[in-house]
Amino acid sequence: MPAAKKTFRVGLGYDIHRLKRGRRLVLGGVEIDHPLGLDGHSDADIICHAVADSLLGAAGLGDIGCQFPNNDPRYRGISSLRLLEAVAGMLKRRRMAIVNIDAVLLAERPKISPHAQAMRANIAASLGIPASRVSIKATTHEGLGAVGRGQGMAATAVSLLEAKG
Ligand code: MG
DSSP states (O other): OOOOEEEEEEEEEEEEEEETTOOOOOEEEEEEHHHHHHHHSSSOOOHHHHHHHHHHHTTTTOHHHHHTTTTTTGGTTTHHHHHHHHHHHHHHHHTTTEEEEEEEEOOOOOOOGHHHHHHHHHHHHTTTTTTGGGGEEEOOOOTTTTHTTSSSEEEEEEEEEEEEO
């Protein structure tokens, strides 16, 4: 019997949320002490959302908006790590394995480097892969645009999947 054919699939994710007083700031599943948090239906964890969208895109499964509708009360205030767990289950059922993920946070502040290892560990654990397969980087927006003025934060991610058979 011939060996199952392997194919690779790449996906891109992007997310942006407004910053608001009185909201927790959760990035990569890490709660960060900060005067402002990201507004949204779930915990508004834009890093997890960008990662989830990149994985769903690579798998051809749409996006988190269609998989986890934001008018569904089940997802109110939910940890976005739970959404990643659900995405990992969808990939597994389709025999798709995650090769690696690279994510970038766009934010003026705070510095995320002290939290990057914890974010990698959280995301990797939710997806059932080693932390070495997850990269988290950050850049400021050099004061330019809405992100530069500190009105919001954005994140983008790419994922590579290996599809078996
Ligand atoms: Mg989002």
